[in-house]
Amino acid sequence: MSSPIRSTEFRCEYRTRPLDIATQEPRLGWQLDAGDARGVVQSAYQILAAASPEALAADYGNLWDSG
Numbered sequence: 745m746s747s748p749i750r751s752t753e754f755r756c757e758y759r760t761r762p763l764d765i766a767t768q769e770p771r772l773g774w775q776l777d778a779g780d781a782r783g784v785v786q787s788a789y790q791i792l793a794a795a796s797p798e799a800l801a802a803d804y805g806n807l808w809d810s811g
Contacts, residue, residue, distance in 0.1 A: 747779025 792805030
């Protein structure tokens with residue numbers, strides 16, 4: 745059984761832990777960790793930002809939804 749695919753090494757505006765972002769459209773980045781699987785590629789993504797953990801758990805990006 746192979747490991748689950750995980751996202752790691754998150755970045756925003758090329759920084760790993762930004763405290764402030766001075767742009768309305770920040771550049772985001774991450775790495776995929778597919779464990780021992782080969783040929784794994786990412787085909788889509790969706791990023792949600794929510795004002796509460798409950799909203800995020802309900803897939804409700806009330807602050808931002810990348811679509």
